[in-house]
Amino acid sequence: MRWRLFAGGMAVLALAASLGALPAAEDEKPKHTIKEVMKEAHKDGLLKKVVGGTASKEDKAKLLELYQSLPKNSPPKGEKKDWDVKTKAVVAAAQEVVDGKEGAVPKLEKAANCAECHKAHKK
Numbered sequence: 001m002r003w004r005l006f007a008g009g010m011a012v013l014a015l016a017a018s019l020g021a022l023p024a025a026e027d028e029k030p031k032h033t034i035k036e037v038m039k040e041a042h043k044d045g046l047l048k049k050v051v052g053g054t055a056s057k058e059d060k061a062k063l064l065e066l067y068q069s070l071p072k073n074s075p076p077k078g079e080k081k082d083w084d085v086k087t088k089a090v091v092a093a094a095q096e097v098v099d100g101k102e103g104a105v106p107k108l109e110k111a112a113n114c115a116e117c118h119k120a121h122k123k
Contacts, residue, residue: 030072037066042114050097051109057098064094075121086117 032040041047046063049055055063070087074080093111096104 030069032066032069034070034073034076037069041066042112047108047112051105053105060094060098064091064098067091067094076123078121083121086111086120 041063046055046059046066049059050063067087067090071084071091075083089111090108093104093108097108
C-alpha cells in the first residue's frame with residue numbers, strides 16, 4: 001500500500017515538473033538582488049555607458065545579466081504583476097541592445113525609466 005502511494009506521488013510530481021507547474025531551481029533565486037542591480041547598472045554608470053555608446057560587448061552582456069535578475073525578485077512595494085511588466089520590458093530592451101538591433105538603445109533608455117519604477121515599487 002505504501003509503495004503505491006509513494007509511486008503515485010512521484011508520478012504526480014514528475015507530471016507537474018514536466019508541465020512546468022514547478023519552478024526550476026535556478027528560477028527560484030535571482031542571481032542579483034534589486035539593490036545590486038541598481039548599484040552596478042545605474043549608480044556605477046553601466047547603463048549610461050550603454051546608452052552613450054561607449055560600452056563594450058561585455059558591458060552590454062553584464063547589463064543584460066543584471067536586468068535578468070529583476071523579474072525574479074519581488075518588488076519592495078506595489079503589485080508583482082506591474083513589476084513583472086516593467087522589468088521584463090527592461091530585459092527585452094537590453095537583449096535587443098546585446099543583439100545589435102536597430103533602435104534598441106532608445107528603447108532601453110525608455111524602459112529603464114527610474115522615476116516611473118521607483119514611484120510604483122521603491123519603499
